[in-house]
Amino acid sequence: MSAAVGEPIIVLEDVSRVYDTGKVQVPALGGVNLEVANGEFLAIIGPSGSGKSTMMNILGCLDRPTSGRYVLDGQPVDELDDDGLALVRSRSIGFVFQSYNLLPRTSALDNVATPLMYQGVGRKERLRRSQATLERLGLADRLHHIPSELSGGQQQRVGIARALVTEPALILADEPTGNLDSHSGGEVLDLFTDLHALGRTIVLITHDIDVAAAADRAVHLRDGLLQEAVLA
Numbered sequence: 252m253s254a255a256v257g258e259p260i261i262v263l264e265d266v267s268r269v270y271d272t273g274k275v276q277v278p279a280l281g282g283v284n285l286e287v288a289n290g291e292f293l294a295i296i297g298p299s300g301s302g303k304s305t306m307m308n309i310l311g312c313l314d315r316p317t318s319g320r321y322v323l324d325g326q327p328v329d330e331l332d333d334d335g336l337a338l339v340r341s342r343s344i345g346f347v348f349q350s351y352n353l354l355p356r357t358s359a360l361d362n363v364a365t366p367l368m369y370q371g372v373g374r375k376e377r378l379r380r381s382q383a384t385l386e387r388l389g390l391a392d393r394l395h396h397i398p399s400e401l402s403g404g405q406q407q408r409v410g411i412a413r414a415l416v417t418e419p420a421l422i423l424a425d426e427p428t429g430n431l432d433s434h435s436g437g438e439v440l441d442l443f444t445d446l447h448a449l450g451r452t453i454v455l456i457t458h459d460i461d462v463a464a465a466a467d468r469a470v471h472l473r474d475g476l477l478q479e480a481v482l483a
Contacts, residue, residue, distance in 0.1 A: 345414030
């Protein structure tokens with residue numbers, strides 16, 4: 252169920268994450284409060300060691316806060332068991348990764364169709380939806396190419412198509428231009444801008460202020476603490 256119109260899609264209330272190494276406790280996030288509106292394009296900016304990976308893992312339901320509350324698309328995440336978290340990840344979140352994370356010996360078409368298989372969608376419908384999504388992203392002539400036959404920018408477009416094919420409530424992009432040259436990176440950011448214009452909610456995690464400028468709001472993460480950022 253999607254959050255009602257006007258309600259934020261992401262709510263973090265005093266969220267902290269502390270890692271226990273056995274000898275010492277290492278705080279990664281400290282009392283983070285954040286709301287992301289439906290249809291918003293938000294950038295989370297931070298240097299290495301700022302807590303960005305921890306934030307991404309919590310937003311993506313890959314990890315749980317040590318304390319505090321996370322509500323995603325109207326669902327309090329702390330109420331879910333591990334199976335419930337997996338279901339939320341597969342249905343509500345589309346992930347885009349810096350390293351693309353494509354299956355290396357699998358065509359673009361089947362890479363994009365893979366998340367639908369885990370939702371129990373039949374093969375014919377999976378391929379139909381996969382093809383339609385790839386065509387929408389300008390890859391109609393690359394459906395049957397494997398990743399090694401694609402440029403970095405094309406591979407990232409396949410990764411974005413895979414994130415979109417399940418029609419998720421949230422696109423969570425972790426350093427999506429990090430492995431791309433400036434031209435390909437610019438094309439990927441233009442694509443996110445186009446998706447945002449169509450009403451997609453996007454959270455972009457980056458260390459690069461220039462990349463963050465593609466978003467319409469940004470927050471800085473430093474030493475596990477969050478503050479609003481001003482985009483020029």
